[in-house]
Amino acid sequence: MTLAAATTTKRARRRALTVAVASLLGATLFWAGNYIVGAGAVESIDPLSLVLLRWSLALLPLLAIAQIAERPQWRQVLAAWPWLLALSMFGLLGYNLLLYTALEHTDAFSASLINAFNPALITLAAAAFLRERLTRRAVGGVLIALAGVLLVLSNGDAGKLLQAGFGTGELFMIGAIAAWSAYTITGRLAPPLPPITATAVQAAITVVVLTPLSLAGGGPSLPSPPDAVASLVFIALFPSVLSYLLWNRALTVIPAGTAGVFLNLITVFTALFTILAGHPYSIAQIAGGAVVIAGILLTSARSQRGRSMPFSWRRRQPGNLEA
Template sequence: MSTNRSTWLAVAALVGATLFWAGNYVIGQRAVEAIDPLSLVLLRWALAFAPLLVIAQLVERPRWREVARAWPWLLALSAFGIVGYNLPLYAALEHTDAFSASLVNAFNPALITLAAAVFLRERLTPLSVGGVLIALAGVLVVLSDGDLGSLFHGGFGTGELLMLVAITAWTAYAIVGRLGPRLPPVTSTAVQSGVAVVVLAPFSLASGGPELPETGAALGSLVFIVVFPSVLSYLLWNHALTVVPPGRAGVFLNLITVFTAVFTILAGEPWTAAQVVGGAVVIGGVVLTNWKAFRGTGADPGPAAGRYSGSPGIAEGSKARSSHE
């Protein structure tokens, strides 16, 4: 296969992955109307576990003893990335719209860059600092709906606050992933999903068992979330990273917010100028934060450039380099 064709196929894979991750916000908002967040997370990863495990065995043929020895890291990664990210995300979608949630999530790469500087001693350039501050300003515009003064007397909305919890958990996931052993990406995600199911199942049973979809629409939403954001997006992203450097791939994650905005408009749902302006500022700040990586220069683009960029499933291999998220 020619290099140009391989590159274009990789780009198509990146676009497809981000398209499906954007769908997780839009479809997730519909799903939580019929299925509570705990049940949704449990069912999502319980149903995705077997396909991921089979794919891992067929494609990666992992050394399971080495995987088993990494259990403390996999437990921590599952706690932060599967449970800690997904639960507040779906809970947030009970209180805010998909577009607003994706806008807050767009700040995650900048937050990871900042955390990497604090905890991993990674160097922050003046441009990176400026990008983080600009992205933060964009998030504040979104949170305040354009009225920054309202943050001082009204605080954050419940949905937006839950999204801040979600991206904080994903940031912790990114940092832990950088410190842990390298594992095959699909294998790592499969094990993390299995751990999450084991951890969440007792809580679900204690509350009466998981809430199952009772309508065709609810079932369809669950199937979409399992098949596309949980399995296909992840595989597309990992395929693309065999051709495209992580730093350049990372810029495509900004399409999640763009696609979510398009879905919002097509669905006829309301949107505000503050969301559009704030979202543009956030994305601009993230691009500045990772400018060197996006231009394809530098040896290691860092966690925010594509390895751990704040989308469900982009665990670039938990130093398992599981590309996505």
């Protein structure tokens, strides 16, 4: 290879890496927006209706993009329906229903701080169910992250937490991260499927399951104020469609383990949105969030060094995305 060709190749790689990083930033930015906009949306749309309407609107774009970008073998994809059903129940339905219910009772910032503990919880679940090795560094990172979560939950007053217990929103948010951990573990056990295609099928299953439940309760509560309609459209398009596209585009360049660290930016972006919007926040929330992210980074450092799974196989797992 000539010097000019090598220089061109190096520039192309640098450009691809820049685009991949920008894609990860965009994906996590939109997922953070799901917390902020979702907190406003549940003021006029009940959580079940919000989940149903979100994936109903996102379904057709996801199917179209999956067909164009991945050209899936649909018979092979549908043969994995038990796995896709489980993934839908844990992830697109379970996680989001619990998240939006939590946002009815707590603020978006607190919810995102609890969600930041999710990678540590997944590490523990992987050790329990996938027999992945749990090192001292990983245990230390999990304990540090847990301390940060407790700091957020207690608002800096551990005694008050022991007396009053967890709030309703916090309990639902803990349930949400447990559901996402189950989603991730199931995704690692499931057969490899094209990620956008898998997401589209899970969205279809979510719509099919929730539609009769919604009709039994009188039908979905449709948004009427202009702000509620705009919130629903944002949630359906940006965190539901664009984030998945950006994330999977980035994973063609950046290893999944490295990309996973970017998920911590969801909490950072949510905190910035909260501060810029003038919503109240406490020193305990800021300190707790910093402690959680420090613990996760410690755990992630161990995880990235210990992964030997081929990148091409990891990238295709349907359970490695944030909803």
